[in-house]
Amino acid sequence: MSVVFVAASKLPTPFATFTMHGFLDEASGKEHVALTLGDFSDGLPVLGRLHSECLTGDALFSQRCDCGAQLEAALRAIAEEGRGVLLYLRQEGRGIGLLNKIRAYELQDAGADTVEANERLGFAADQRDYSICQPMLDHLGISAIKLMTNNPRKVKALEGFGVRVAERHPLEIRLNVHNRKYLTTKAGKLGHMLGLQHQEEAE
Numbered sequence: 001m002s003v004v005f006v007a008a009s010k011l012p013t014p015f016a017t018f019t020m021h022g023f024l025d026e027a028s029g030k031e032h033v034a035l036t037l038g039d040f041s042d043g044l045p046v047l048g049r050l051h052s053e054c055l056t057g058d059a060l061f062s063q064r065c066d067c068g069a070q071l072e073a074a075l076r077a078i079a080e081e082g083r084g085v086l087l088y089l090r091q092e093g094r095g096i097g098l099l100n101k102i103r104a105y106e107l108q109d110a111g112a113d114t115v116e117a118n119e120r121l122g123f124a125a126d127q128r129d130y131s132i133c134q135p136m137l138d139h140l141g142i143s144a145i146k147l148m149t150n151n152p153r154k155v156k157a158l159e160g161f162g163v164r165v166a167e168r169h170p171l172e173i174r175l176n177v178h179n180r181k182y183l184t185t186k187a188g189k190l191g192h193m194l195g196l197q198h199q200e201e202a203e
């Protein structure tokens with residue numbers, strides 16, 4: 001595997017002061033980050049999140065998706081636990097890149113759902129490869145995770161390379177008028193485990 005550790009520093013945030021570990025994927029040139037809090041030497045499962053880059057949601061306050069809210073909720077949960085890891089993976093747009101994601105949004109503005117838009121552009125619905133996580137987790141000494149996700153593919157991928165998923169913690173974000181179609185498509189076509197019915201009924 002071509003992912004190598006480069007450097008680590010402190011990263012103070014409103015939630016906690018994390019340690020930020022930088023990694024380089026020498027094959028793709030992509031730069032990935034892990035934020036950690038606490039000590040993992042006891043080998044017990046670590047509260048963790050694999051977060052795929054979403055410039056629009058994570059940094060530009062987009063309400064089209066749940067990414068920004070999930071990132072914040074995950075960092076808060078790790079801070080509350082006093083121990084955990086967030087891998088910030090540079091797989092923008094489920095692996096198709098920012099400009100193709102904007103192309104996909106353009107098709108969605110004209111009526112396509114998130115999966116149809118990817119397919120019309122010639123991509124699979126989800127092009128992410130989580131194998132980059134293995135050397136990062138190895139480097140951090142993490143072999144068991146309490147994973148914050150609604151995405152069954154992430155659980156499968158981790159278990160596929162020998163990381164034990166001891167628990168799955170849902171990370172559900174409220175529906176709004178902009179993200180409703182996106183989230184219901186994730187549940188319907190991408191297999192995400194979301195309790196959207198309850199929210200629809202409660203409204």
Ligand SMILES: Nc1nc2c(ncn2[C@@H]2O[C@H](COP(=O)(O)OP(=O)(O)OP(=O)(O)O)[C@@H](O)[C@H]2O)c(=O)[nH]1
Pocket residue numbers: 050051052053054055065067070091092093094095096101104105114118148149150151154171186192
């Ligand atoms: N192609 C495409 N990518 C999108 C769209 N909306 C969001 N994304 C990307 O989807 C990814 C979301 O990743 P994650 O936050 O890891 O979430 P997830 O796979 O939905 O799973 P969870 O762990 O349950 O949140 C990011 O890379 C976003 O850039 C879209 O409409 N089209």
Ligand SMILES: [Zn+2]
Pocket residue numbers: 054056057058065066067068
């Ligand atoms: Zn997003």
